[in-house]
Amino acid sequence: MKVAVTGATGYVGREFVSFVNKSLGVELYVLSRSDPRLNGVTWCYYDLDQECPILPSSLDVIVHLASNTKHDELPADIEITAASRLLEEAGKTRARFIFVSSQTASKNAKSSYGKTKWQIEKLVQEYGGISVRPGQVYGGSRRGLYGRIVELVDRLPILPDFGDNVRVQLIHVEELSEILARLLTENFNGKEIFFAADPNWTSFRSYLTGLAETQVKKRRLFVRVPKFILIGAAWIFPNHKSLASLISLFSLPYMHTAASLAAMDITLRNFDTSLQKKSGTDRHLLEEGRILFEYLIGKSFSYFSLRGYVRAIKSLRGTGPLNIPILARAFPSMLGAYESASSFTSSTSNELLWRVAAATQLSESTVAGGEYYFGELGKYPVLRSVSTLFLAGLSEALYRSVGGFIFCLRKLPFSNYCEQRDA
């Protein structure tokens, strides 16, 4: 699958790109002003106020995350023009289009930001694409608005409490990028707008308290600050970014997110515990699933089927991801050697073998699996069959001998053996 991403260097963009790159193995084209220098990613120079770069002709999806952060320098319609250029580009290859909008998007939004987003949503809707309105995004690396808020919490000994009416609907950046990853292939049976956030409000004060406790590990005092003081301050320092962002929180429209989440069977984590929890197990498992599926069937799989693998391992094994050797990570077919090596040990409870067997069943039970096993044999079916059988025999022999080698060297550090990762 080929996916182009704009805004890949932003807070959400970075997270999303590294996630799909690693866990899903999609072919990524990153459209941005500067090269993010990521392995296995193609960079194309892109700026919102300039023409679109030429995109590969077989592009499957465009994810539009870029947004104009140079508010004052550029007129608002730059964004709209940029979006319609991208949509035009998407139309050429009939690519899916996913636009990351904003909670403030509305026809009658107070800010021009919200109005612009709404207008772009309309264009996306006309095209038949999906818009995602994320709530307040938190977690992960300290960048974007989240990074600025953590910084404030770190610096200020006393934090403002604006009362219970200033509140946010949260979503963890990992969850948001997982939702985006799923939308690459899935249609949620909702409308064109996906609302991605906790259905419940979290007061801004609890949000800050949580960040203080988990991120900067400090206790913070709160002082009740009436709203107008902040508004006054923003009026005095019109160019202060954090102030402007803070004020935007005062009038967030409530998003009915439950239906969107239910349509994709998603339960969001709890904010209070999610910042403390070691995240990442799921990603390692997703990556493991991707490698196993690719080994078995040699195709990339949708997030949906890989998620089945993650859920299966979590509910049936109760253990974390395997430590798959770097060689097999880069070349999944090397797993054949490790599988052979494992079968030399007589232990039937070998975890790698169990997981390969499970992956065989799971990868088979997908449309991609069905196509692999039952698709047309092509023009010369007999010849094809004979040669595949011959090659299969050859690869068994090859990887088995490599496996034997690995088995003999298994005590050496570089040939680690797909054991359990340390928790």
Added chain:
Amino acid sequence: MHDIVIVGSGPAGVSAAFPLLEGGRDVLMLDGGKTLTVNASSDGYLKARLSDTEQSKWMIGSDFQALRFPDAVSPKLRVPTQSFAFDSFASVNRIESNNVVALGSLATGGLSNSWGCGVAAYSEDALETFPCQRSAMTRSYENVATRVGISGVDLSDDLSEYFGVDDWTSGEIPLDNIHNSILQTYEKRRASVQRLGVKMGVARKAVLSADSLGRKGCNLCGNCLFGCTRQSLYSSVSDVERLKTMPSFRLEPGTLVERIEQMDHGWRLYVLEMDTNDRRIIDCNTLVMAAGTLATTRLVFECLSYEDPVQLLSCPTAAFLLWKPSFLGSPVKEGFGLGQLSFSVQLPKKYTAFGSLFSPVGIPISEFVRQIPLQSKVSARIMKNLLSSTSIGNVFLPGQLSNITVRLGLEHQLIVEGGYSTEAQLMLANARKKLMRAFLKLGVILIPGSFTTGLPGGDIHYAGTIPMKSDPKIGESSEFCEPATTRGLFVVDGASLPYLSEQSHTLTIMANADRVANHIVSQGVDL
């Protein structure tokens, strides 16, 4: 006080119910009440596999049923659409097994929810072991065979006599290409194959070829392994539905019988309601046991306090893979997923082996990958390329060749243990040699190394623990399946069969139940 209680709604239970109701009796039927939770696809198998984005629901199951039992004897136990049929049986019925597969069912319809539909009537010789009149069995075979609906061949073939059911069959299920071709070659080289003691013909099965009484005829959709949404494959569930329309019949599903006790007049059942976990008592004049051989045996032995070990008849089995090189590269097509062709093999000492051939197309590839000792990727590729040119075979030997015993344990559990006799091993080896040569004559290679002996008990054909005898001692039963020393108790499932043929035995269980029920009716109501 109920008139008659039948424990079990499987093939045996329903076969006893019809004559009793027709004879004017009142019937209360109890069973474990498990029912289908996930539906198989109603599209053709290949279409579903190529386009159903939610296929993991029936291939894997939302609780990962298919991944939970890597060592299960049959793919059927892994298939999420079928697992309800086996669920919780051993623990609820207190069956404890050592190195023997001991399965059963708590489902409405019992094991017939997932059986292979193979049918046959016992031979004259086999029926010699029954202390009853032959003519009564023949009448009953006809009753149940016509109710079930059997398809076979229009004209007779080399197995007509061996199956003994052709008088009651109607219609054929079309063979798929590879089996059709094997049969045609067989017809040309019949003499040389038969010289090896091997005979071949179309499988006789309890499958409708045309619509009848609310069930639909087979449309070759290929979903057989996952369950038939058209009810073309016989399951006693469809008979339960018919019974429910009769006024003197009542089914109480989810009512587990934990203990039975003989009273001065009639029988007392101690039951557990599965829903509410409540225990209560049911009293009846006549008790008909059809809970499946293992469950029935435990309940009856417990009631008799019978603690001696008894032989459990169970057919030793093996499975193998056939390859027809001339079909390599031919297109994969879905077709009937149960027995296509059947064969009999004459063995030393007058034993006969019986087996059938199946198409591998409707079986998940991972089921083969599991068996092939190569890297998974390689095995998967090989199978993918061989699907259209292979066939799977199984072989059954007569049940007395297993050395399996059952006995009541100290905690009133039923202990099942043992293995195959050496003779069984020898017979399987002999069958393998003959089949290898016979198939070679038909242009088919029995892949060396693929011939694998099944686990003891893995046939899931169990019988003979309370065998009918003309002069029954304690632990045996009368000509009408009444265990010695009891009155008003009838064992109508496999437990009372004195002999377990290598052939499919369920039709015989059903005929026997029908015969016993007719006897109960003829006895009249006993006050």
